[in-house]
Amino acid sequence: MRRIAVIGAGAWGTALAMAAARAGAEVVLQAREAELVDTINRSRENNIYLPGIHLDPAIRATQDMADAASCDAVLLVTPAQHLRTACRTLKPLLAPGTPVIICAKGIEIETGALMSEAAEAELGGQPLAVLSGPTFAAEVAKGLPTAVTLAITDEALGRRIVAAIGGRTFRPYLSDDLIGAQVGGAVKNVLAIACGVVHGRSLGDNARAALITRGLAEIARLGMTLGARPETLMGLSGLGDLTLTCSSLQSRNMSLGAALGQGRTLEQVLGERRSVAEGVFTARAVVKLAATKGVDMPLCQAVDALLNHGASLDSVIDGLMTRPFKHEML
Structure with a gap:
């Protein structure tokens, strides 16, 4: 695996x-x-999405999907709601056996499908893996220490992928739990918006810690219902990703929630951004999926109500704070 493609710049x-x-x-x-292709190739910088980072000479930008599909492995890094379309474009271009590594975090709104399910539906028998974990893009680009989960059922192929993309400061850990690796990465974006609201509304660190912990319980309930293993949800792609995203305004989702907590509207915040805050879309998707599975996810429901159903911030907070007392493990 000497030639690696990345779909999505x-x-x-x-x-x-x-x-x-x-x-x-x-x-x-x-x-x-x-x-953007011209800028990257000419100036060695992605000045739109990752400014200030000088790009390695080994990186070549292209618009041509066939050019990318001819590589030894493909990292699929499109926004979650566009992943299925990207897979349809890739399908006739990929050689049989070319591994596709899903790096998008989310759940399809229309189908409730995890990213691996959407990719499998479009790519058929192509080998699939999931890359997820606690990562801020700028820190990875700068070469700061980072650990991630690479979930794949073929361990030998997984080791080849790790050898191709892993290094001293970028450390992939193997897993065979694709479901668990995806649930945490998707739901944590919704919970990060809630933590941002806590920050923007100055509700305190106690509230943020409580939200992270109760949010992890929601991730676990949904994940185990879908077939994830508990240890995956406690690992890098679950607890690790949740902790990072809910603890720093580097997170697009947390910073969006902070702006909402300060009284700005969703339309105002999104209108100023070019990058995608996946939690905005995943909130609706995860609530729909949880309802079909009979899983109680009040924090995600509150974020969905705030973002997609016109609920006021005061009513959402009041609704959470006046829920009946219950056993912690339920």
Whole structure:
């Protein structure tokens, strides 16, 4: 695996391209925008999504999906709600056996599918893996120490992927629990919005700690209902990712929640951003999925009500604070 493709030249895709280049790979970074491709190749910087980071000479940007699909492995780093469309485009271009590593975190709104389920439906028998964990793109791009989960059922192939993209400061840990690796990464974005509201509303560190802990319980309930293993949810792609995303305004989702907590509207915040805060979409998707599975997720329901159903911030907070007392383990 000497040639690695990254589909999606946002901040996370660009950071993963840097990690793969540091590991010795030749990297093809696919972007939709011709101007961005030209800028990356000419100035060695993604000035739109990851400014200030000088890109490795081993990274070459392209608009051509076929160019990317010809590589030895493909990292799929599109926004979650566009992953299925990207897979449809890739399908006729991929050689049989080319592994596709899903790096998007979310749940499809229309179908309730996890990213691996959407990819499997479109790519058929192509080998699939999931890369997830506590990561801020800028820190990965700078080469700061980072550990992630690589979930794949074929351990031998997983070890080849780890060798291709892993290095001294980018440390993938193998797992075979694809469901568990995805549930935490998706739901934590919704909970990060809630933690941002706590920050923006100055509700205190006690409230944030309580929200993270009770949020982890929601992740565990949904994950285990879908077939995840408890130890995965306590690992890098579960507790690790939740802790990071709910503890820093570097998180797009937490910073969005903070703005809402300060009284700004969702439309105002989104209108100022080019990057995607996946929790906005996942809130609706996870609440729908939880309802079909009979899983109680009051924190996610509160975020969904705030974002998608016109609920006021005061009513959402009041609704959570006046819920009946119950046993912690329920």
